[in-house]
Amino acid sequence: MTQYWLMKSEPDEVSVDDALAAPKSTVPWTGVRNYQARNFMRDQMRVGDGVLFYHSSCAEPGIVGIAQVASTPYPDPTQFDRKSPYYDPASRQEEPRWSLVDVQVVKKTRNLTLPELRTTPGLEDLVVLRKGNRLSITPVEPRHWRQITKLLGA
Template sequence: MAKHYWLFKAEPHIYGIEHLAAAPNKIGRWDGIRNYQARNFLRDQVALNDEVFIYHSSCKHVGIVGTAKVVNTAYPDPTQFNPESDYYDPKSTAENPRWVSVDIQLTKVFPRIISLAEIKAQPLLENMVLVKQSRLSTQPVTADEWKVILSLLK
């Protein structure tokens, strides 16, 4: 099976790369996704060992801050069942959960942020989902886009 590449958006004040770096074995649960298209990617396409860009959004310095890999595929997001969680969904049940999580393991913290402006300035990235559909929290990245973004660190 071919490896896939993804970009996962995080609000660093809620769960950013620093939280993932501090987690046991640098593994964390990617939860709280409440967009059906993003959920479908997580549920139906994200696979074990897929590689992930961690993207900080809704902050002063938005951009890609590092990489991770998928270490556990889709399972019911426990936050949907917790009435005290911001991600609680009263219509979701254990028998029919609406939302899923995956577990990811940090693989690299970048020495600098690759900013959205820098990404948009790259002609080879003009068709990237991030550029075309910027609000999607879980999105595919092509193998070529992955290579171009990594080359920006050099």
């Protein structure tokens, strides 16, 4: 059964345009350093799951593309790279702490902004809108996925 996710990326790190320009429009989702978000990728995501590509920490945060999970989970190489801001000295090659999946952008969309998401009837309980939620990866209910993709004409 297909699942749906909202995955946040800072456009200065990896934007939807960067992903579209990558081979096969696919990028590794590196740098996740929250256990719950890591567990979503490691334990629940499956190839083909739907992804709402969300730009965060920018002038106008919002959903900017439709994507899909394009790989099974594998160790995030940035945890071993001493030059990376995501380096984790406690992580070991033989026991990686952090995982990632590859994400393939299917379609760039208009920016469905956070204020628009907040004021759209039916999306009140979308996880990303919950007070205090700062997770970079959150599950999306199928009904929310349908409503959002309809709003985006996807």
